[in-house]
Amino acid sequence: MFPNPVGRAAIIAGRHPFIVGALGMLLAASVLGVSLLTLVAARDTAILHAHETSRNVAAVLSSNISRTIDSSDQSLQALIAALDKPAVQHMEPGVRHDLLFSPTAATRYVTGMGVTDERGQLIDGCCSRTHHWNFSDRDYFLVHRQSNKFGLYISAVYQARSRGGVDSMALSRRINNADGSFKGIALVAIDVEYFRRLLDGLDVGSRGVTAIVRTDGTLVARNPALAAAFTRNFSKSLTFPRMVNHESGFYTARSSTDGVLRLYTFERVPGTPLIAVVAPALDDILASWRTLAWMVGVSACAISFAFCAVVWLLAFALRDRALAGDRLTELTQTDPLTGLKNRRALDEVLQNEWDRLQRNDSHLSVLFVDADHFKQYNDQYGHAEGDKALKHLAARIVQRVHRRGDCVARYGGEEFVVVLPDTDAAGAYRVAEGIREQLESSWQTGREAGSAAVHPFTVSIGCATGRRASPATCEELTKAADIALYEAKRAGRNCVRAASAMSQPG
Missing domain, CATH: 3.30.450.20 (PAS domain)
Structure with missing residues (x-):
């Protein structure tokens, strides 16, 4: 047996394997979701880092050009002053x-x-x-x-x-x-070679671009150099106004020259019509991230798949164990000869029904059914025939007792007990008489068919009915039914007797 509360959880899981499997898949999906969110965050971080790096590079580039312009301007002013x-x-x-x-x-x-x-x-x-x-x-x-x-x-x-x-x-x-x-x-x-040398010293990836552009759209310098076939004026570009109308900025766009998706960072060189542009390719920026994404994605999928497989295997293993436990319980509560409940199961049913009776104002009836002269029957026909007779009797009882809450059990030997919840004394007597008549009619039917498989025999039945206030215990109720059975035996057998009025609730 499983220890509590782990045992109860295992039993519940075994009875609902598909729910357990679904929960396992949900958990695995959650792990995949967290992995996906983590990768998305890592991607955003990579892009943000690239933007910050590009902004720093653009700032340095702008600063270098600004110093050169300022130095040249100072030379001009000094020349004019000297003249x-x-x-x-x-x-x-x-x-x-x-x-x-x-x-x-x-x-x-x-x-x-x-x-x-x-x-x-x-x-x-x-x-x-x-x-x-x-x-x-x-x-x-x-x-x-x-x-x-x-x-x-x-x-x-x-x-x-x-x-x-x-x-x-x-x-x-x-x-x-x-x-x-x-x-x-x-x-x-x-x-202009000065600007080209500045750009040559910058590494923005294998497909990245650095450039110096004038505010009128003309290209001053570019690394890598632009092929002669392409225009050197970008004033008609849809994205160029962003550079012209802002001192600095950042945007993502696909290049009109080679179609590469790039992250453009630009900064205006102070006091000049020049714009420093740094544009690494998105594929270069995300190269390391893609490797990480593949590793994490494949690992997360493999682990989630393995986790789901283990959960499903465990769920079905617990189900098989629960079914085996149920089967074992059923075997311990089933009479192997007749297939009815045995004495252990009967005691449990009786106690449950008695407890339920104490909570409501209803009836609980018990029938004791016993095959008449069964020892002589076995002596005359043999125990194999006796077993067949008991199976026949069990089948006849079940034919008459078929409500969902009713219980038919083999009490021992040739004796059977029928538990009838919510059945008063009159109803119990009718059921008992119906069982006796059902058995008698089976002999007549067998003779008419010419195929009687069991030698005829009769039964005696004792009935007892209880209510919440009377009798005091379940044992008294079953004892009353047993006494009524012996009264039926003394009355000549093949009859039904109810417990005496003293034993009956009012």
Whole structure:
């Protein structure tokens, strides 16, 4: 037997294996759900970490460009201030050139610095005072000639005439005459290779992209470099307005050039029309997460499947054990010859019905049925025939006693007991007489059919009925039925006798 309360739980589980299996599957599904939520949280964390990293990279990139722009602007302002000094203006041209432009010649990526007149003609500059280029068609000249509202102007990317078409950008400031009229510009040319080198030093994954873009949508530099077949102006892109209208930000979009889904982080370079863009590919960001997801997912599914299998096996094992226990209990409470309940089961039924009787105002009747002269029957026909006779009698009793709560049991030997809940004395007598008549009619039916399988015999039956107040105990009730049986025997057998009025409840 199982110990309590574990034993009771095991018995309940054995009687409801499908509920146990369903609960096991629900638990396994819960574990899978928790694993899924954990993986989703890990995915969000990976994306958030990538965003923070990209934001830091964009900030560093923006800071580097800003320092370069500021340094170049300071050089421009220093050049303009020096040009206004009379001492500088009266210097010998070669000396003045060396004073104003020699420091710039040693600066990496600053590939040109110069001063023009009001017509755009180069007056002097780095790295030679003999150049005679005219820049009147350049945007960095035109904006200053047309307006004095611009301070530092950063040009679009252009191909430098003085250096064989190398991609460059110019930073320019207006130079005014004493009356405020346009006198020319001072400019610094920065090689676009500077921006490309900055981007080359950044690692944002195998399919990630870093870029410098102007607010008008033109591409300044990109890593990896964009193929010549693709447009270098992204002003028509649906996502580009996000960059233009915000100082910094973050969004996810599919690239219009190669279709890769990327996480775009951008930051405006302060005081410039330049935007630093860092865009790692989502697949690169989630590569480690996908490996983890596969490992956790496969492991969780395998463990959940194994758990479900074990739960189902355990549930059915407990069911088989419960069924075996029920079968064992049934065998211990069943008479092996007749298939009726045995004496042990009868005692339990009687006690239960007696307890129920004490809780309500009903009746409980007991019949004692005994085969007449059964010893002589066995002596005459043999015990095998006697066993057949007892089976025949049991079947006849069951034919007459068929209500759900009724109980028929073999009391011992050739004696049977019938328990009739909610049956008064008159009803008990009718059932008893019906059993006796059923047995007699079976002989007549057998003779008419010419196939009597059992030698005829008769029964005597004693009846007793109790109520809540009388008799005092269940034992007294069964004793009254037993006494009535002996009265039927003394009356000549093959008859029914009820317990005396003294034994009957009023």
